[in-house]
Amino acid sequence: MPADFISNLYVFILAGFVGFEVIRRVSPLLHTPLMSLTNALDAIVVVAAIIIAGRHETTLTTVLGAIAVAASFSNMVGGFVITDRMLRMFKSGRSKQS
Amino acid sequence: MPADFISNLYVFILAGFVGFEVIRRVSPLLHTPLMSLTNALDAIVVVAAIIIAGRHETTLTTVLGAIAVAASFSNMVGGFVITDRMLRMFKSGRSKQS
């Protein structure tokens, strides 16, 4: 078992704990934005896709990589846009009630 | 900069986040046991000391290692003993009020 695997396992377990603790405390009010935000963050796989596409090794891998870049980057952009749009709608009574 | 350093940095940062989230929610009632428990957990440096002492490379390192084993193991044992003693004292009114 490669040593990298072990260190990635530590990172995975600890990130899981962080996720668990942090997300349990997200206000239920914001569960929909939470879904779209984690989606945007998860789209960070685009960095791996960029490398695959940019290496341009074989036609197959380049095409796969390019599709992956487009698919994940659309998630990233769209996820941030919609999350921010939703959050802009949430206004407290104090700040907006005229 | 060795690759190990980077992966340890990830582990450190994530463990710091975990510590921060988890410890902020420890009941203030238990702040003294918290101190003694983290002390006992921190005494896990004993594993490094065991290796140094057990390798028996030079007299100097063996003596340093042996002292480190004794010092940290006393922390580990003592820390768990006193934490458990303290926690045994905490009783809720419902369970003990006669």
Add this chain to the structure above:
Amino acid sequence: MTGLALQQYLDFAYIAAVVLFVLSLRFLNSPTTARMGVLCGEIGAALAVVATLFNPEVAHYKWVLIPLIVGAGVGVPLGLVHMTAVPQRTALSHAFGALSAAMIGIAEFYVGTEPVTRFQMGEIGLEVIIGSLTFTGSLIAAGKLQEILPQRPIVYRGQNIVSLSVLGAALALAVALVVNPANAWLFPIMVIVALIFGVLLVTPIGGADMPTVISLLNSYAGFSAALLGFVLNSKVLVVAGALDGSSGFILSVIMCKAMNRSFSNVMFGAFGQVQTSAAGVKEERVVRSANPEEAASILSAANKVVIVPGYGMAVAQAQHKVRELYDVLTKKGIDVRFAIHPVAGRMPGHMNVLLAEADIPYDRLIEMDEINGDFPQTDVALVIGANDVTNPAARTDQTSPIFGMPILDVDKAHTVMVIKRSMNPGFAGIDNPLYYMDNNLMLFGDAKQFVGSIVRELGTGH
């Protein structure tokens, strides 16, 4: 040396991205800091993407920049969809994410000069299977939510056995590849089998169970990204994937708890297909109904009103009319609050987003546990297109399929008024004893129109 120095900058950019991602989610714990959270996420993602463009391995920018532009071109409109389309947009984005994760895994299998080791083969196989099944599963879910595909659970005898055999076949192919990674021809078969399994997994699940399915697919998409991080030894992927995976998992658990159902019941229960038969032995019971004018006069006589929105309000797109109602009543000095059940609507937090869209201040949106104690002091509970989440049978009738599900205790209000189009049951397919209670009035009609009529009545006479 400069190569090494560059690598260090990249490493630190990724570490900074990870820190920003965690902060991003932390800021989401309150609506006042939430937009800051989006900003942190954006900066982190931008850092990571820009850093990657500097990676010396990225030599052919054409193959990177064009897809990035295409992705942005697709992403922006998908970010601007109407609020009522958010559930299907979310499902679609899970499909995109899983597609991308699967494709990278497949490319990783074919890339490189030296053949993959057994251990890597195991990682890649698992990653590609999860990615592929999440891709097709999410597409089916999006189709059901967009109502391109039938909403009903599609079931046949022995379906669970068939589905599980297909999954077993995909896993067996992966094992065969681990045993001998040289059998590369097995790999595309494995991918196809996994894609088929995704279809089989989601098709039998009813449209109304889609929210839980979406959350589960969310967590699958996250875990496949994390696995990809293992394959590529990329810690930023491991962290982002673990965060996404745990988020989806926690949301599904919250939903299952709020419905008092188990995971396996959601996945294999084919809920919402037959239970209508339970309503077979219906006695003739008295139902009182009212028209908009009567409803308006009851509302204007009240001091405390609680509005309970549900799936029907979303379908009818009635949130802006509800906002008008809120305004008129508030102007009359009536205290109006909204009671939000955790699984009202089609996804967790759905009602909050719709009402926020209609500019209703979020401090008027009260969670179930907090508001339930207030119903006995409430003059009028106005239920708008909600049904199951107000069904008192969940509290009292041990034989009811939803017995034990926590509900909003609207029946304890002095007067209850329910806006819906008919006496038809809601998603759970069961009768609602609330409608036969003495303090209940049915307001039959489409939510948007009926609320509109009430607003008009209130505007004129009362």
Add this chain to the structure above:
Amino acid sequence: MTGLALQQYLDFAYIAAVVLFVLSLRFLNSPTTARMGVLCGEIGAALAVVATLFNPEVAHYKWVLIPLIVGAGVGVPLGLVHMTAVPQRTALSHAFGALSAAMIGIAEFYVGTEPVTRFQMGEIGLEVIIGSLTFTGSLIAAGKLQEILPQRPIVYRGQNIVSLSVLGAALALAVALVVNPANAWLFPIMVIVALIFGVLLVTPIGGADMPTVISLLNSYAGFSAALLGFVLNSKVLVVAGALDGSSGFILSVIMCKAMNRSFSNVMFGAFGQVQTSAAGVKEERVVRSANPEEAASILSAANKVVIVPGYGMAVAQAQHKVRELYDVLTKKGIDVRFAIHPVAGRMPGHMNVLLAEADIPYDRLIEMDEINGDFPQTDVALVIGANDVTNPAARTDQTSPIFGMPILDVDKAHTVMVIKRSMNPGFAGIDNPLYYMDNNLMLFGDAKQFVGSIVRELGTGH
């Protein structure tokens, strides 16, 4: 192959230990699950230690087992100290932990055939400096708390400059070693300079500031263990160190907030040395006092009593007498609760542990924020050996050194009774206007004796 397999078992044992450590701290969030937390920690630690004994590098068991036995022999008695000795025991255990971390770092410098790289030298240097200064600093703190060393802050002109130069010297030596790791003779000098800095760091700080210092040293000890994990590439040390480090850090922040002071004020402020002069211009003001009999009759006439324990109760070891008082009053049907200020006593949570030791149920111990609103409805607030944490000047007097510190609003109770031996000030060295208020009665005497007398009075007459 078997060597590799063994390594895998070891890796998984350490991973399991890490998971158990995190769970251990999570279980500490409530007193009902806290002992489960200790169990998790114990299993995790045992797993890690036993796994390490199987490490093939550990060849000479004599040098391991004898120190382990010695350590256990020292540890058990240190785990059985009296509850009032917990602060100094904690300081001592930080000293042990830091000693061990420093020694391992030193050994790592001298061990091995190939010389250390510059990067490793930097890590080792930093680790050994932090470990060494934490060792001597903790010893001084323990000495002050055990009252072997003078409690007063020991200060002289230009002391901060001297201390910082010593720290600078230690860091400069570390840099010199990084520049040329072959200069091995600089290493022991660096260690000695760091040890001296630890002494200089803590000596000028007053005994009453020791709790904050202990917490800070706790976090230093944790961070040095984490650094050691970097040096040895041991992730279990990195995690345990980070958890310990953040715990100490959070506790110090909580304490500083509860005292409305900054870190630097605690570390360099030499608090509690001169402020007594502030009490110089004292006018003659009326102080009313009472004897045990009067106190007992006031208490027995009350319906609601809040007891406020402080440092004086700990010093007098009065907690068991307080328990008797609680019993007598409760038996008379009087509602008795305890108000716990976050920095009452000598360490965070100190009062809770003492009162729990005396068998007072923890649901009677109420935190400051929760109980402060109840004082206006409280008949008698009985302050036992607390002073600063009840000083209303913190609320009203902008010139007071403790202005802004959140306090227990005992002055709002109908009657306040304060048990202390004299009119002397508390740790902050300032006068307490509470004692001159109309609703205040001083009960002069040692806490243990005075409470004992009240109990006797209550037992007989009333």
